[in-house]
Amino acid sequence: MTDELLVVRAQLGERAALAELVARWRVPVWTYARRMLDAERADDVTQEIWLAVVRGLPRLRDPGRFAPWLFTIARRSVADRLRGQYASEHEALADGDATVSDPVEAIVDRAELVSALSGLPLLEREILVLFYLEDLSVEDCAQICQVPSGTVKSRLNRARRLLREHLETKGYLP
Numbered sequence: 001m002t003d004e005l006l007v008v009r010a011q012l013g014e015r016a017a018l019a020e021l022v023a024r025w026r027v028p029v030w031t032y033a034r035r036m037l038d039a040e041r042a043d044d045v046t047q048e049i050w051l052a053v054v055r056g057l058p059r060l061r062d063p064g065r066f067a068p069w070l071f072t073i074a075r076r077s078v079a080d081r082l083r084g085q086y087a088s089e090h091e092a093l094a095d096g097d098a099t100v101s102d103p104v105e106a107i108v109d110r111a112e113l114v115s116a117l118s119g120l121p122l123l124e125r126e127i128l129v130l131f132y133l134e135d136l137s138v139e140d141c142a143q144i145c146q147v148p149s150g151t152v153k154s155r156l157n158r159a160r161r162l163l164r165e166h167l168e169t170k171g172y173l174p
Contacts, residue, residue, distance in 0.1 A: 007063035018057070021066075022050060028134055029074055035117060035129045036078045049077045068140040071130065075144055082122070116166045124159035131156060 003024070009017035029049055033042040052073045060069055117125050123145075130141045131152075138156075142149045168174075 003066045004063045007057065007060060007066050011058055011060070011063070018054070025067075025070060026050075029070065032071065032074055032129055032134055033078055035133065036122075036126065037081060041081055045074075045077045045081050049074050052077065065143075067136065068143045071134065071136065071140070072144045072146075075126070116163055116170075119166055120159060120162050124155055124162060127152060127155040128159045128163070 001020070003021065006017045006021045006024075010021060026046075030042060030046045033045045033049070036042075037045060049070075053070060056073070060066065062069075117128065120128070126145065127141060130136050130144060131138070136144070138149050138152050141152045145152065147155075
């Protein structure tokens, strides 16, 4: 059964169809959030995303565009969480408090690619995650990020270059 059919059935109130949509997209949505945030915040944001999906699904006009719509919600939720984090860090620095990093995160040795991704600027990281890891088209990425397709292409180009430079610095590429 296609996502489009599941969306229509869920919009008509069929709970099993909604459950199937969640089952299909739970891992990709969590993975996207995890690549943009730490694990604890990714769990919280993922719950917020699914709550927004359940609330907004009846208003989705084009069921065939479910994936871009879903990732648009995910992007906004991640951005809201990052804005809140940056605001609280700024307040803490203004008050003279030292920011405390997560000790577990400091100990965990992640894969080099994840490390390289986290070192990229947010816009470039987001485009790489959406395009390569979530396997969305340039057009879908443009819709999700609310930018022209040309901007997506230029961000992809810059992100690839930055990732290559990082991997070359670490000695993974010649």
